[in-house]
Amino acid sequence: MTDWNALSDEAFRRQVRTFFETEYPEELRHLPHRAKFAEIRQWHEKLYAKGMVAPAWPVEYGGMGLEASKLLIFYEEQQRWGVTRGRDMGVQMVGPLIIKFGTQAQKHYWLPRILTCEHIWCQGYSEPGSGSDLASLRTSAVIDGDYFVINGQKIWTTMAHDATHIFMLVRTDSHARTKQEGISFLLAEMNQPGIEVRTITTLAGEDEFCEVFFDNARAPRENLVGELNKGWTMAKALLGFERIFIGAPNLAQNALVQLRTIAQGRCMFSDPVFRDRFAKVALDVEDHAALYSRFADQLKRGEMLGPDVSMLKIWVTETFQEITELMIESAGPDGGLIGPLQLGNVGVDVLANFYKARPTTIYGGTNEIQRNILSKAVLGLPG
Amino acid sequence: MSNVRAHSQDDLRMLRGSVRTLFERAGGIARARNARDKGWDRQVMNELAHAGVLGVAAPEAVGGLGMGLTAAGVIVEEVGRALTPEPVVSAIALAIGMIQRVCPGDAMLATAISGKIACALAWQERGLRGYSDQMACRFDGKVLNGSKAWIAGAVGADQLLVVAQNDSKPVLVALDADGKGIYSELRRQSDGSQLCDIGFVDAPGKLLAEGSVVSEALSTVVADATALAAAELVGVSAKALELTLDYVKTREQFGKPIGSFQVIQHRAVDLYVAQQVAEAGVSEALARMDVSADQGARIREASRAKARACSTAKRITRESIQLHGAVGYTDEFDIGLFLNRALVLSAWLGDAAYHRARWMDALEANEAGR
Numbered sequence A: 001m002t003d004w005n006a007l008s009d010e011a012f013r014r015q016v017r018t019f020f021e022t023e024y025p026e027e028l029r030h031l032p033h034r035a036k037f038a039e040i041r042q043w044h045e046k047l048y049a050k051g052m053v054a055p056a057w058p059v060e061y062g063g064m065g066l067e068a069s070k071l072l073i074f075y076e077e078q079q080r081w082g083v084t085r086g087r088d089m090g091v092q093m094v095g096p097l098i099i100k101f102g103t104q105a106q107k108h109y110w111l112p113r114i115l116t117c118e119h120i121w122c123q124g125y126s127e128p129g130s131g132s133d134l135a136s137l138r139t140s141a142v143i144d145g146d147y148f149v150i151n152g153q154k155i156w157t158t159m160a161h162d163a164t165h166i167f168m169l170v171r172t173d174s175h176a177r178t179k180q181e182g183i184s185f186l187l188a189e190m191n192q193p194g195i196e197v198r199t200i201t202t203l204a205g206e207d208e209f210c211e212v213f214f215d216n217a218r219a220p221r222e223n224l225v226g227e228l229n230k231g232w233t234m235a236k237a238l239l240g241f242e243r244i245f246i247g248a249p250n251l252a253q254n255a256l257v258q259l260r261t262i263a264q265g266r267c268m269f270s271d272p273v274f275r276d277r278f279a280k281v282a283l284d285v286e287d288h289a290a291l292y293s294r295f296a297d298q299l300k301r302g303e304m305l306g307p308d309v310s311m312l313k314i315w316v317t318e319t320f321q322e323i324t325e326l327m328i329e330s331a332g333p334d335g336g337l338i339g340p341l342q343l344g345n346v347g348v349d350v351l352a353n354f355y356k357a358r359p360t361t362i363y364g365g366t367n368e369i370q371r372n373i374l375s376k377a378v379l380g381l382p383g
Numbered sequence B: 001m002s003n004v005r006a007h008s009q010d011d012l013r014m015l016r017g018s019v020r021t022l023f024e025r026a027g028g029i030a031r032a033r034n035a036r037d038k039g040w041d042r043q044v045m046n047e048l049a050h051a052g053v054l055g056v057a058a059p060e061a062v063g064g065l066g067m068g069l070t071a072a073g074v075i076v077e078e079v080g081r082a083l084t085p086e087p088v089v090s091a092i093a094l095a096i097g098m099i100q101r102v103c104p105g106d107a108m109l110a111t112a113i114s115g116k117i118a119c120a121l122a123w124q125e126r127g128l129r130g131y132s133d134q135m136a137c138r139f140d141g142k143v144l145n146g147s148k149a150w151i152a153g154a155v156g157a158d159q160l161l162v163v164a165q166n167d168s169k170p171v172l173v174a175l176d177a178d179g180k181g182i183y184s185e186l187r188r189q190s191d192g193s194q195l196c197d198i199g200f201v202d203a204p205g206k207l208l209a210e211g212s213v214v215s216e217a218l219s220t221v222v223a224d225a226t227a228l229a230a231a232e233l234v235g236v237s238a239k240a241l242e243l244t245l246d247y248v249k250t251r252e253q254f255g256k257p258i259g260s261f262q263v264i265q266h267r268a269v270d271l272y273v274a275q276q277v278a279e280a281g282v283s284e285a286l287a288r289m290d291v292s293a294d295q296g297a298r299i300r301e302a303s304r305a306k307a308r309a310c311s312t313a314k315r316i317t318r319e320s321i322q323l324h325g326a327v328g329y330t331d332e333f334d335i336g337l338f339l340n341r342a343l344v345l346s347a348w349l350g351d352a353a354y355h356r357a358r359w360m361d362a363l364e365a366n367e368a369g370r
């Protein structure tokens, strides 16, 4: 097995770059939509063979165990080449949670299957009445012998129609003192009679998220992660992982690469106004990466992330949106066009980037909620 | 201009009311979704024509209502509010505006105002701004060769009006849209409409007018269309804001309406103020254009209007999605349709940055000329 951290940063960058450039399928570069697993199966197999599926996981669980500087390099190279993020909710979200809170048996069973993509995960938190106020969720799980019986509805579940498993927050005690108590963290298999999935079309016209209905669906009791009724604290910890993931420079970096392609294709760098605006967003991305690496280091040292991680998400998602607005402006009269804008022999899908950027300030906790968190939990403002 | 009839606020209110009713009866905002497959609706266009809408800005002497851009602005604000798929601005300002100025005696004018035929004006070419003797589209008296880009209202049109060159003179040529030698390329836009480029290869056409009257009229009608596109955007933002305010009053989280959180209240107020500024600015620009014959001043007002309308619509439609949360990102909820229309209208005829630059140019030119 490769000891990635033993390489110099430059050697590591070269290896990763060469790997992407030689192995990543050309037709999947800068994919405008969220890929289904079938589309990227072969690519996943290549990553798997190289042991590169989970860059941030510890080596003992099959991850690359990258230190922060290398993790950043990995992301940068991925974005530079337009490598899709794949079906990564297992790697990015539920995996780290199981590593942190799971039993030995759970780690042993679930983690390898995340890496092989035998299991493909989706995240069942939000409900129609519980978005920002997640703790008000109502989907219930009641113990019946060796099983939990689940009833209720989840919504906005990204790629649920292409998932084999769902990790979810469920109410296991409806008489608890506060709404945060009585919530548990449960894993369930999607392919069963009690679960129905309906896709929801986004304003970009993609079937990207879903409604998931539970009608006496079942999950074995050993699928409970952590203690019964203590899921909220863990979920908050997972939100830390989710926020550093959503707060990562990836999407903004990728958009910046594409903005640059358009600007070069249209000779816009000779316009001083454009130069200034490009430099502004480029520096916004660069300095964000510096901030990001502090948090990534913290994670690497095995520390839990505090509420301050929210700042990464605020900064990078808003920068990402600004970059895509510049892309639209650069497209001029073609700014409303669906599909790639042709610039010589390369195409850049401006609107796909724009649409991708819109919900980043909504999912994973809206930016308003992140600001509430920072003002109270970090700045200690009253109220 | 002198042939604009004076009209009272009451006239305008009535006009607004009747157009709003017409769009509601036709099916309202839901039509924006249907139009993705079916395109715009001939029947609705006929009803608009019947109500005099298509000739609203044309002088009474040529069969219009003579109510100028001010009244046209009121109408197209309603077009924006209802996300009407019909190419109203391009019909009123570009096609009819052009015919009325360069060949008012041609029978085509009456048929266009009455909605019997739909016309689209093809004037842009890639890499050029407005009329230019660099235009590649050439007319030899019989046939047209070359290509035009970004033609608004081309899909579903019966006649194409093409600005071209003949012996380095500007000409306006009419062609049957389904005639020989016409090759169109359609690309879909975010609101479901089609962006159309057309190539002409020995396409037979009829000369409507030639000489400087064509190039002068072109710059007038493009300024008019720019200002009216701004008014349409004002309508788009007005309705998007209205829907958003309704939503934050009713959506509850943490046991109360999200509109009770001060962050949301301040944001809502900021959007409201921005919208009021845009409405005032755009309608003043239209009114000034109605009474000014100075080309430079009219272009400046048009750019002022479009710059403001684009930046306001951008802000309101983006924030509207944010304030809706995830439902705002669905196709099922109407609010996203407003974002998608705003993208198209902002890109058409120049975005905010483009028009701010043009406004500065026009300002300096005016000061230099004094």
Ligand SMILES: Cc1cc2nc3c(=O)[nH]c(=O)nc-3n(C[C@H](O)[C@H](O)[C@H](O)COP(=O)(O)OP(=O)(O)OC[C@H]3O[C@@H](n4cnc5c(N)ncnc54)[C@H](O)[C@@H]3O)c2cc1C
Pocket: A122, A123, A124, A125, A126, A128, A130, A131, A132, A133, A155, A156, A157, A158, A159, A209, A359, A362, A363, A364, A365, A366, A367, A368, A369, A372, B251, B253, B254, B258, B261, B263, B264, B322, B323, B324, B325, B326, B327, B329
């Ligand atoms: C593309 C996309 C993918 C998603 N994927 C998933 C997924 O895989 N799994 C999953 O569980 N969920 C997913 N979500 C849901 C996401 O987590 C929720 O949309 C988010 O938590 C916000 O909830 P909501 O949409 O109900 O908005 P609401 O909570 O109704 O919020 C509406 C508006 O009110 C504001 N607001 C609410 N409360 C406050 C407050 N106290 N102070 C100030 N402002 C406030 C919000 O910031 C927002 O602007 C996804 C959403 C999107 C858009």
